[in-house]
Amino acid sequence: MAAIEIRGLEKSYPSTFGTRRIPVLRGIDLSVEAGEIYGFLGPNGAGKTTTIKCILGLLTPDKGEIRLLGRESGSLESRKRLGFLPENPYFYEYLSIRELFDFTGRLFNMAPARRRARVDEVVHLVGLEGRENTKLGKCSKGMIQRAGLGQALVHDPEVLILDEPFSGLDPVGRKELRDLVLSLKQAGRTIFFSSHILQDMELMVDRVAIILGGRISREGHLDELVSRTVRYYELVFEGLDEKAAAGIGLDVIRRGERMIARVETLEEINQKIRAVHGASGRVVAMTPLKLTLEDIFMEEVAR
Amino acid sequence: MRLMAIARNTFREAVRHKVFYLLIFFGMFFAFSSRFVSMLSVGDHKKVLMDVGLAAIHFFSVLVAIFTGINLVYKEIEKKTIYNILSKPITRGEFVLGKFTGLALTLLAALGSMAVMFFLFLFVTTGSFEPRCLVFFALLYIELLVITSLSLVFSSFSTPILSSIFTITIYLVGSVLWTFQEFKTRLHEPFSRYLATGLYYLLPNLDKFNIKNEIVLQTPLPAARVLAAAAYGLVYVAALLTLAVVIFRRRELK
Numbered sequence: 014m015a016a017i018e019i020r021g022l023e024k025s026y027p028s029t030f031g032t033r034r035i036p037v038l039r040g041i042d043l044s045v046e047a048g049e050i051y052g053f054l055g056p057n058g059a060g061k062t063t064t065i066k067c068i069l070g071l072l073t074p075d076k077g078e079i080r081l082l083g084r085e086s087g088s089l090e091s092r093k094r095l096g097f098l099p100e101n102p103y104f105y106e107y108l109s110i111r112e113l114f115d116f117t118g119r120l121f122n123m124a125p126a127r128r129r130a131r132v133d134e135v136v137h138l139v140g141l142e143g144r145e146n147t148k149l150g151k152c153s154k155g156m157i158q159r160a161g162l163g164q165a166l167v168h169d170p171e172v173l174i175l176d177e178p179f180s181g182l183d184p185v186g187r188k189e190l191r192d193l194v195l196s197l198k199q200a201g202r203t204i205f206f207s208s209h210i211l212q213d214m215e216l217m218v219d220r221v222a223i224i225l226g227g228r229i230s231r232e233g234h235l236d237e238l239v240s241r242t243v244r245y246y247e248l249v250f251e252g253l254d255e256k257a258a259a260g261i262g263l264d265v266i267r268r269g270e271r272m273i274a275r276v277e278t279l280e281e282i283n284q285k286i287r288a289v290h291g292a293s294g295r296v297v298a299m300t301p302l303k304l305t306l307e308d309i310f311m312e313e314v315a316r
Numbered sequence: 317m318r319l320m321a322i323a324r325n326t327f328r329e330a331v332r333h334k335v336f337y338l339l340i341f342f343g344m345f346f347a348f349s350s351r352f353v354s355m356l357s358v359g360d361h362k363k364v365l366m367d368v369g370l371a372a373i374h375f376f377s378v379l380v381a382i383f384t385g386i387n388l389v390y391k392e393i394e395k396k397t398i399y400n401i402l403s404k405p406i407t408r409g410e411f412v413l414g415k416f417t418g419l420a421l422t423l424l425a426a427l428g429s430m431a432v433m434f435f436l437f438l439f440v441t442t443g444s445f446e447p448r449c450l451v452f453f454a455l456l457y458i459e460l461l462v463i464t465s466l467s468l469v470f471s472s473f474s475t476p477i478l479s480s481i482f483t484i485t486i487y488l489v490g491s492v493l494w495t496f497q498e499f500k501t502r503l504h505e506p507f508s509r510y511l512a513t514g515l516y517y518l519l520p521n522l523d524k525f526n527i528k529n530e531i532v533l534q535t536p537l538p539a540a541r542v543l544a545a546a547a548y549g550l551v552y553v554a555a556l557l558t559l560a561v562v563i564f565r566r567r568e569l570k
Contacts, residue, residue, distance in 0.1 A: 045526065069402075071402055071569040072398060074377065089405045097400065098406075099403075105325070107329055107333075119320075120401070120404040121404065121405065
């Protein structure tokens with residue numbers, strides 16, 4: 014069963030004077046499998062947060078269906094099994110981190126003993142030990158982000174929706190967040206997160222969807238998306254000069270003793286390797302140069 | 317219970333606000349200042365003490381109601397904490413009613429503390445206890461609940477600044493609503509008369525809750541009148557809360 018299933022989601026907002034509707038989502042289809050980390054990538058204004066708000070039931074879709082763990086999204090039952098970290102979270106400034114977690118536990122009707130134990134666990138989990146009594150109004154951005162993640166985890170949800178979780182984190186914070194998300198995946202949780210920070214996505218997502226102008230322009234396993242789009246191979250060899258290389262049909266760049274040539278296909282590369290050996294040269298390296306997620310993303314945006 | 321979690325948090329937010337104490341402080345300050353006013357006046361000092369004291373408490377508790385009602389609800393929307401709350405298994409109705417309960421508790425604490433200090437002050441200066449003032453405080457509390465529910469209704473669909481303006485306007489009009497009856501007899505054009513009559517029945521008649529003169533002048537205060545005012549207020553609050561829940565359920569949280 015898919016953890017999150019979205020079919021034909023459309024949403025528009027009324028214009029300032031309500032005279033017409035401005036479409037924001039123009040038919041989103043996506044499906045997040047249980048237990049995977051799913052990246053939702055798109056530039057600002059593409060509809061990421063609107064999609065997330067529809068999943069949470071904060072907005073009513075114009076059209077389409079959203080199911081969360083098999084239930085209609087927005088229902089109380091589905092929200093019980095969901096943790097959410099809003100974008101640029103703002104929490105009650107007058108609460109301490111511990112009080113925020115406790116309040117969240119109460120919203121989930123957690124029994125007092127279990128709530129207390131879980132609050133301690135979560136404080137530890139998000140690395141806020143020793144600072145749990147700090148008022149949220151006095152927290153740094155990074156601490157707020159951690160507190161935000163913590164309040165999403167208090168009831169130990171099966172599905173986590175994180176809206177731009179990496180914003181405001183320093184490199185250490187990002188690494189820790191990545192590790193935490195990966196450990197949640199290990200524990201069988203499903204994580205859906207939106208971001209425009211591509212590196213963080215590349216390091217952890219199983220699948221990714223690129224949303225542009227309210228439509229999903231690509232969706233797939235990260236490996237597929239990336240390997241499907243190997244651009245060319247780089248062949249590095251030594252023991253031949255430019256002339257000899259040209260003789261076997263290679264256009265090279267010299268780097269010290271080594272020659273670097275660009276080869277387009279896998280068949281061609283095998284043939285060229287044999288040719289290099291035949292001319293008593295030595296192949297040092299062969300690197301497939303893939304598109305990075307960023308290249309794919311930029312390509313999609315440019316289209 | 318989830319509703320109580322919201323209520324508890326709302327109460328906590330209010331009592332951690334400095335303005336809350338400031339308003340109570342000013343309320344008490346002016347109530348106590350009646351001591352000096354009574355020195356300057358001739359006649360029954362106790363009446364002056366009660367008159368000025370109750371008026372000060374009335375004024376400042378209404379300020380607390382308007383301030384906390386609008387501030388605490390608008391902040392949830394303005395600062396977007398509401399998104400986070402409503403992504404939890406909370407119905408919108410629970411949210412609105414939880415907010416109201418928290419505000420009601422806040423007002424009870426504010427008015428309660430002012431009332432206790434007022435009774436102490438009165439006892440120390442005049443050596444007497446005026447139990448009839450309790451009736452005044454009870455009706456004042458209902459008036460505060462009406463104001464709070466009004467601010468909830470406006471916050472459920474409008475922007476914070478407009479909500480404040482609406483609530484304050486209705487409070488002011490509601491306090492002099494009895495003049496509409498008078499007004500009506502002087503209007504000749506039917507449409508204006510219908511409008512005046514319509515507004516008279518639609519807007520909260522806050523004057524019904526104000527029994528200060530009867531208390532201070534110690535004139536008879538029929539129980540039926542007090543009970544009718546209380547019932548009117550509670551029905552009005554229930555209607556406003558229903559309206560707030562209905563509007564809020566349909567609200568899109570962009």
